Amino acid sequence: MASLSLLELRHLRTLAALDETGSVSRAAKRVHLTQSALSHQIKVLQNHYGLPILRRQGQSIELTEAGQHLVTLARKVLEEIQATERNLAKMSEHASGSLRIVLECHTCFDWLMPLMDAFRQNWPEVELDLVSGFHSDPVQLLEEGSADVVIGSEQIERRGVVHHPLFRFEILAVLAPEHPLRAKKILHARDFAGETLITYPVPEERIDLIRNVLKPAGVQPERRTAELTVAILQLVASRRGIAALPSWGLKNYVEHDYVIARRIGSQGLWSDLYVSTLAETATRPYLRDFLVTARNTCFATLDGIIPLKPADQ
Amino acid sequence: MASLSLLELRHLRTLAALDETGSVSRAAKRVHLTQSALSHQIKVLQNHYGLPILRRQGQSIELTEAGQHLVTLARKVLEEIQATERNLAKMSEHASGSLRIVLECHTCFDWLMPLMDAFRQNWPEVELDLVSGFHSDPVQLLEEGSADVVIGSEQIERRGVVHHPLFRFEILAVLAPEHPLRAKKILHARDFAGETLITYPVPEERIDLIRNVLKPAGVQPERRTAELTVAILQLVASRRGIAALPSWGLKNYVEHDYVIARRIGSQGLWSDLYVSTLAETATRPYLRDFLVTARNTCFATLDGIIPLKPADQ
DNA sequence: AGAGATTTATGAATTCTATTCATTAATATT
DNA sequence: AATATTAATGAATAGAATTCATAAATCTCT
Incomplete structure (x- = not known):
């Protein structure tokens, strides 16, 4: 040729x-x-x-x-x-093993489920699992050998652990369409004073809005929690409070005027998503394939996300 | 992706x-x-x-x-x-036109026929033809506009004419299996003295063996001509003389011991094959495709040929 | 309207990396 | 045994892809 x-x-x-x-x-x-x-x-x-x-x-x-x-x-x-x-x-070594996933980011369920289905098809010999429950130190699960990957927003520096950047996403404030704050294009820390904040049931320091915006400004709204994204949105829509969620998960609800979304701060509130593994796991071919398909499906499905450069490139 | x-x-x-x-x-x-x-x-x-x-x-x-x-x-x-x-x-301009081929190299029929068939399939809108008969100055046909492509061994420098190298091939001497010269691994000019040389009906200066080997050595064997390669081989096999043909066309006959083939000179006698066109024709997409497929099929089919680097690369 | 932000296009500079060069070791041929 | 081929490898080179700096065009928001 x-x-x-x-x-x-x-x-x-x-x-x-x-x-x-x-x-x-x-x-x-x-x-x-x-x-x-x-x-x-x-x-x-x-x-x-x-x-x-x-x-x-x-x-x-x-x-x-x-x-x-x-x-x-x-x-x-x-x-x-x-x-x-x-x-x-x-054909290479380490072609099988386990992929037990810890999900720190609750909203990620949205795209992880179809991804896992696809992965299961391509790698039937790999034991694929979702590690449920809350974990105060998820990376420790890797070290203990009771999980293989952590999907989350923090790059916890620990030797032997590698972080594979997936993408950067924006966290938007979610309000009921009739909420008084609807007039503002951009919400600032003080706007949250006196409001009820609806979040997933995780500690304060895991919530970007609180850690990066409200705490530094000395604002401390009430909190109320819900397990599922839909439940949070339902509470918001019924005017029980405000939430802060990744932009991609909101698209459908905003389009149907179920809720409205607003930028937080003039630059917006952004967070990065990583897939963390042990260095050893990172070399496994099925893990590399998982990463590739994860990026592909995320970019194809989720709007408004920004690609992050893989470490090994 | x-x-x-x-x-x-x-x-x-x-x-x-x-x-x-x-x-x-x-x-x-x-x-x-x-x-x-x-x-x-x-x-x-x-x-x-x-x-x-x-x-x-x-x-x-x-x-x-x-x-x-x-x-x-x-x-x-x-x-x-x-x-x-x-x-x-x-989709580009000049996507149709004519490809009238002048064949200087008689043996090339072998690979040109299937190539033309394939080409006709891919470019039904291009008028494909073989210009028959002998032409003393084939390049002139290009300039006159009565042909589009010349397939031959000479790079005739003429302004407005481009030569696209195809491949380098070896010309071997062909003898009857019982020929006295069979003992020699390599034939030299003097070995041809007193022999009859069987060639295609073209002038002496078009025959590499004569022009590059025999003439310089002052050897002038008798000549006898035949139109077709099979006819030449038949004459050789029936001991009417010696021929000199491209190695690739001989393979089958040699394998069946119909004739034997010998190298000419210690380095062998080699010749290059070119496709010559007007510079203008060279830009036509179908001509470029013709060249690509010509190279592909030749390399796939013909043994012992050496690729030559295309001019535009 | 006008200022600012965002988009694509382009030439020059730079960085990167694919290829060549020079050489060695291994295998085949005479 | 001597010679010719073949593939592999590290260092040097050449070439090309990318970035940088900038301009022109389009859109957005006061």
Whole structure:
């Protein structure tokens, strides 16, 4: 198979990202390159094929017919590659074992469930489990050997433990549509004074809003807890209080005017999500595959999240 | 589609070449890189997947199971890419026109026929033809506009005309199995003295053996001509004389002991094959596709040929 | 309207990495 | 045994992809 083709997988990866994000700069974040790099890549391809691949449509972009062709190719090819890489992974050592997940982030259930289903299909020989209950020191579970991965927002520095960044997300304040604060575009610490805060049943220091915003400002609202995201939203909608939740989980409820969402602070309140494992576990092929598919499904499903660069890249 | 995969198409192209040639150095020639470059590529892949991709088997190599997986992937992916690149090519301008081929090299019929069939399938809108008859100045046909492509062994420097190297091949002397010269491993100019040389019906200066070997040595054997390769071989087998033909066309006949083949001169007599077109024609997408598939099929079908680096690479 | 924020495009500089070069060890050929 | 091939490897190089700096265009919000 002679070349005379300068096409590389890197191009296909950007094409796919371009299609998924609909913008050069968002696509750039997705593939962990600069917007400029992608712009150059596109230019090279367009020159090579003598055809425009994307058209600038006002602020954003639109793929041309040629671009669509390439995206279709990209999808097919990248999927085939992932499939054979999985096969290769299964041929290597440590191809089986257990993946017992501790979920620190309650809202993550939303995307974790379908992910686990997909993973179970691809790795039937791996023992997949969800470790339930609250744990004051989840990383310790790794060290004890009673769990394999922790999904959470903290990078607890402990030797022998590795943190794999997943994405950055925004935490929004959630109010009933009729709430007096609805007039404000942005909520600040003092706005929470006198309100009831509805949270998951976890200690204060695990709640970003309290730890990073309210506590420093000396604001201490009442608290009320609920186990499930829907329960929290129900309480908010029935005007029992305010909640603070990741933006992605709110989309549907906001669109149906069940609740309204507001930014917290002028820059917004952001948090990073990590997958933490023992260094040893990190080398396991099925763990690497889990990470890849986790990123893929999250970027595909969740709106408004920002890719974080994997440590090993 | 996140990365975490360092695999690139370049690797897949190498893998395919490795499988087809069964040796690192031959594969390197095929993809126009050094043996060292491929060795490094392989090393990187092996480290990345933690699996051996090929095993050194004495002098040559053998693909491992992992290697086979990757080769299968490579085949599929590279084919899909070529398909969509063809689609893109058809969307560009100049996607149709004519491809009238002048064949200077008679033996090339062998591989040109199946190639033309394949091409006709892929480019039904291109008028494909074979320009028959002998032409003293084939390149002139290009300039006159009565042909589009010349397949031959000479790089005639003429402005506006481009030569696309295909491959280098060896010309072997062909003898009847009982011929007295059979004892010699290598034939030299003087060995041809007193023999009858059986050739295609073309002028002396078009016959490499005469021009490059016999004439310089002052040897002038008798000549007898035949139109078809089989006819020439038939004459040789029935001891009417000696012929000089490209090695690839001889394989079957030699294996069945119909004739025997001998190297000419200690280094062998080699010739390069070019596809010549007008510079303008060279940019046509269907011409580029023709070149790519020509190289592919030749390398896949013909034994003992050496890849030549395309001018535009 | 105008200021500010965000988007893509582009040329130049830089960094990175794939390839070549030079060499060795191993295997095959004569 | 001598010679020619083949693959592997570390260091040097060349080349190309990416970043940086910037401009032009578009959108948003007072």
